[in-house]
Amino acid sequence: MKNFVEIIQSSINDTLGSWIYLLPEISLAFIFILMIIADLFWAKRIKNLVAIIAVSGLFIVFLEVIDQFILIPPQGVVLFSAMIKLSTAAIWYKVLITISGLLVLLFSLRDFQLRNTEKGGSEYYSLVLVVTLGLNFMVMAQNLLMIYLSIEFVSVCSYILAAYLTGNKRSEESGMKYALFGAVASAVMLYGMSLLYGFTGTLDITNQAFYNGLASINLMSASVALLLTLAGLFFKISAFPMQVWVPDVYEGAPTPITAFLSVAPKVAGIALLITFIRAVNSGGSPSGSVFLASTENLLAALAIITMTIGNFSALWQTNVKRLMAYSAIGHSGFILMGVAAYSMTGQKAILFFLFVYALANIGAFLVIGYFSNVFHSEELEDYKGMGMKYPLVSVAMVIFLVSLTGLPPTAGFVGKFFIFSAAIEAYMLGGNVLLLIMVVFGVVNTVVSLFYYFKIPLNLYLRKAKTEISLDKGNLLFSVIIIVLALFTLFLGVFPNKLIGLINF
Numbered sequence: 001m002k003n004f005v006e007i008i009q010s011s012i013n014d015t016l017g018s019w020i021y022l023l024p025e026i027s028l029a030f031i032f033i034l035m036i037i038a039d040l041f042w043a044k045r046i047k048n049l050v051a052i053i054a055v056s057g058l059f060i061v062f063l064e065v066i067d068q069f070i071l072i073p074p075q076g077v078v079l080f081s082a083m084i085k086l087s088t089a090a091i092w093y094k095v096l097i098t099i100s101g102l103l104v105l106l107f108s109l110r111d112f113q114l115r116n117t118e119k120g121g122s123e124y125y126s127l128v129l130v131v132t133l134g135l136n137f138m139v140m141a142q143n144l145l146m147i148y149l150s151i152e153f154v155s156v157c158s159y160i161l162a163a164y165l166t167g168n169k170r171s172e173e174s175g176m177k178y179a180l181f182g183a184v185a186s187a188v189m190l191y192g193m194s195l196l197y198g199f200t201g202t203l204d205i206t207n208q209a210f211y212n213g214l215a216s217i218n219l220m221s222a223s224v225a226l227l228l229t230l231a232g233l234f235f236k237i238s239a240f241p242m243q244v245w246v247p248d249v250y251e252g253a254p255t256p257i258t259a260f261l262s263v264a265p266k267v268a269g270i271a272l273l274i275t276f277i278r279a280v281n282s283g284g285s286p287s288g289s290v291f292l293a294s295t296e297n298l299l300a301a302l303a304i305i306t307m308t309i310g311n312f313s314a315l316w317q318t319n320v321k322r323l324m325a326y327s328a329i330g331h332s333g334f335i336l337m338g339v340a341a342y343s344m345t346g347q348k349a350i351l352f353f354l355f356v357y358a359l360a361n362i363g364a365f366l367v368i369g370y371f372s373n374v375f376h377s378e379e380l381e382d383y384k385g386m387g388m389k390y391p392l393v394s395v396a397m398v399i400f401l402v403s404l405t406g407l408p409p410t411a412g413f414v415g416k417f418f419i420f421s422a423a424i425e426a427y428m429l430g431g432n433v434l435l436l437i438m439v440v441f442g443v444v445n446t447v448v449s450l451f452y453y454f455k456i457p458l459n460l461y462l463r464k465a466k467t468e469i470s471l472d473k474g475n476l477l478f479s480v481i482i483i484v485l486a487l488f489t490l491f492l493g494v495f496p497n498k499l500i501g502l503i504n505f
C-alpha cells in the first residue's frame with residue numbers, strides 16, 4: 001500500500017512539474033477557447049476579430065517556442081511519465097510548424113475562396129490552431145498511445161479543413177477521400193501498435209524493454225508489426241505506398257490549406273518517424289541492432305520509389321496544384337533519403353531541408369493563390385503571359401521553383417546538397433550499395449523535376465496571354481509575403497551557415 005501511494009504521489013509531482021514546459025501548447029488551447037468566445041459575442045461587431053486573434057496568438061506562441069531553447073537542458077526533458085519529450089530537435093520542428101501556421105493564416109486573410117465561403121472564417125482559423133497544437137504533440141511524442149492520439153488529433157481536423165468550402169464539389173470530394181484514406185491508415189497503424197505492445201509489454205518506444213521485446217521474437221513477426229505501424233507515419237508524410245490521396249486532396253482543398261498540408265504535417269511526421277526509427281534501432285544506438293540493416297534498406301527503397309512516382313507523375317499534370325502535389329510526394333522521397341542516412345548529420349540535413357522546402361513550397365502556393373484570386377483558375381493554360389503583367393510575383397515564383405528543383409543560388413540547392421552528402425557519408429561508413437543507388441536515383445529525379453517545374457515559367461514568360469486581366473488590388477498582402485519568402489530563399493542559398501550554425505542537437 002505504501003509503495004502504491006508513493007507511485008501515485010510521484011506521478012502527480014511529475015505531472016505538475018511537466019506543465020511549465022508546455023506553455024506554447026497551453027497558449028494554443030487558451031487562444032482556441034478565446035476565439036470561440038470572440039466569435040460568439042463580438043465577431044459581428046468587429047470585422048476579422050477571430051483572424052486577428054489567431055494571427056496575434058500564434059505569433060505569441062512562436063515567441064514562447066523560441067524561449068524554450070533557453071528553458072530546457074541540452075539533453076531535453078522527459079514529461080508526463082515519458083509520454084512526451086521536449087528536446088532541442090523537437091523545438092526546432094515546432095518552430096518550423098509555427099512559422100508555417102503563421103504564413104498560412106496570413107495567406108488565408110486575402111484568399112478569395114475563404115472570404116466568400118458561406119461558413120465564414122472563424123471555424124477555419126480555430127481549426128488551424130488546433131492542428132498546430134496536435135502537430136506540436138506529434139514532434140514530442142515517444143509513447144505509442146501519445147503517437148496515435150496526436151496523429152488522430154491532427155487528422156480529424158485536417159479532414160474538416162480539406163472539405164471546408166461548402167458547396168464546392170472538389171473540396172467536399174477532397175475531404176471525403178482524405179477521411180477515407182486516413183481511416184484506413186489509422187486502422188492499420190493502430191493494429192500494428194497493438195502488436196508492438198503485445199510483443200514488448202510497453203508503450204514507451206524509447207524504453208530499452210521495447211527494443212529487447214522486439215529483438216527477442218521472430219524477425220518476421222516484428223517486421224510485420226513495424227510495417228503496419230509505419231504505414232500511419234508514411235500517410236502523414238505522403239510516402240509510398242500511402243501517397244495516393246495527395247493529388248485529389250491538394251487540388252480540392254482551399255489553397256492555404258493545401259500549402260499547410262504540404263508542409264506542417266510532413267514536418268511533424270518526419271520528426272516522429274526519426275524518433276520511431278531511432279527507437280527500433282536500440283534507442284538510437286546502431287551498434288548491435290538487429291533491425292538497422294532492415295530499416296536502412298526499407299527507407300532507401302521507399303525513398304527511391306516515392307521520389308520516382310512523384311516526379312514522373314508530375315510530368316503530365318496540367319493543373320498547378322496537382323503538379324505541386326506530385327512535387328510534394330517527390331520531396332518526401334528526398335527527405336526519406338536523409339532518414340535512411342541514419343546519423344546526426346542526416347537529421348540536421350533533414351531539418352535544414354525542411355526549412356528551405358517550407359519557404360519555397362508555401363511561397364509557391366502563395367503565388368498560386370495570388371493568381372487564383374486574379375483569374376479564379378489553377379490551370380497552367382491560364383498562366384500564359386502573366387509574367388509580364390505581374391513581374392514581382394512571377395520572378396518570386398521562378399525563385400521558388402528553382403529552389404524546389406535544387407539549383408543554385410537558392411536554399412534548395414544547399415538543402416539537397418546536405419541530403420546527398422548525408423546519404424553518401426552513410427554509404428561510405430556502412431557500404432550499403434542500396435544507399436548509393438538511392439543517391440543516383442535522387443540525381444536522376446532532380447533532373448526530371450526540371451521538366452515539369454519549367455512548365456510554369458514557360459507559360460508565365462514565353463506564351464501570350466489569352467485575355468486581358470486587371471490586377472486585383474486586394475493582393476498587396478500576398479505580394480509582400482511572397483517577396484519576403486523569395487528573398488529568404490535566396491539569402492539562405494548564399495548564406496546557409498546563418499541557419500546551419502543555429503541548428504545544434
